[in-house]
Amino acid sequence: MPEGDTVWRTARLLDSALAGRVLTRCDLRVPRCATADLAGRTVLDVTPHGKHLLTRVEGGLTLHSHLRMEGAWRVYATGERPRGGPSHQIRAILGNTERTAVGYRLPVLELLRTVDEAEVVGHLGPDLLGPDWDPREAVRRLRVAPERPLGEALLDQRNLAGIGNVYKAELAFLAGVTPWLPFGELPPGVPERLVATAHRLLEANKDRPDRRTTTAAGRERLHVYGRAHRPCPRCGTPVRGTGPRDVSDRVDYWCPGCQKGPTPFHD
Structure with missing residues (x-):
């Protein structure tokens, strides 16, 4: 399972590719998010919390993901063919005009209101790499x-x-x-x-x-x-x-x- 430092680097990779840019493509391939479309919204930031990833978009929404044992996010130039695994393992695609982030084998992927983030990370102890480490x-x-x-x-x-x-x-x-x-x-x-x-x-x-x-x-x-x-x-x-x-x-x-x-x- 990826540890806190790996998740931190993943968040930085996603933040660099997505933050401040308008999504031109959103494809969430899990049943509970299948009808959600974030295209047209600006990604505000991608923040790690322990082993969790929080992708915040305008409109007060957060895409929560967790890598657990086999999950991974990969970033490609938009239009480039993804190479992180077979297409049936893709669970999420978030793209803008320059970069596209592809989530593979994500065991946890859910869309929630940003004000409700505590429901998924509020139980965690102090984050070793967080700004409020105690x-x-x-x-x-x-x-x-x-x-x-x-x-x-x-x-x-x-x-x-x-x-x-x-x-x-x-x-x-x-x-x-x-x-x-x-x-x-x-x-x-x-x-x-x-x-x-x-x-x-x-x-x-x-x-x-x-x-x-x-x-x-x-x-x-x-x-x-x-x-x-x-x-x-x-x-x-x-x-x-x-x-x-x-x-x-x-x-x-x-x-x-x-x-x-x-x-x-x-x-």
């Missing part, structure tokens, strides 16, 4: 359930918005604990440092497609994510990973040498 509120929300595993708490967008599986694994590594350690068992000061690190990493990566959480120059961009059976770049211990039990499960990664705490294994 680290103290993020820590407060995380502490509400001290028994909850750290990784699970970080992925809950109601606590703080923008973290996905990659950052979950990397943040747990940088904190020196496994993703299964109950949040309330983190040493004093670690929750605050963890949240500050999350903000720093997303800020650092929002403008570059090759995400990096390591500070040392070299080929290794990540500490543990996707590195099962390979040596930890810090201590050399083979990184471990959990295999998903089914397609809905997330894979976890951790270094047994650098991270302390419970694991799913008993060895």
Whole structure:
């Protein structure tokens, strides 16, 4: 699933292509929006909120989309043939005289009044890349359930918005604990440092497609994510990973040498 930095870049791409321009084409290929036509309206802005995208158009309307696992927005010169997948996977087309944005495999696409945006994003915690980022509120929300595993708490967008599986694994590594350690068992000061690190990493990566959480120059961009059976770049211990039990499960990664705490294994 795209994480907050990826969604931020997508929003900037769409905003650059659409904002301030009149839509000459609008094709929303989902049943609940099939009769809607935004052509003739000016796009005001495209704003990210956590992992959500809000495309606001004049007349007080917002097109809300979410990429989840497989969704993607692509931008082409108007008249250029889209290349993001077969045509039957297209869920939205928004075009002006110069650029056309095409949404592929979007699992969430809905049109709502701009004043009602809170209905789809109001439940989210502080946005790590938002203008109103509030680290103290993020820590407060995380502490509400001290028994909850750290990784699970970080992925809950109601606590703080923008973290996905990659950052979950990397943040747990940088904190020196496994993703299964109950949040309330983190040493004093670690929750605050963890949240500050999350903000720093997303800020650092929002403008570059090759995400990096390591500070040392070299080929290794990540500490543990996707590195099962390979040596930890810090201590050399083979990184471990959990295999998903089914397609809905997330894979976890951790270094047994650098991270302390419970694991799913008993060895």
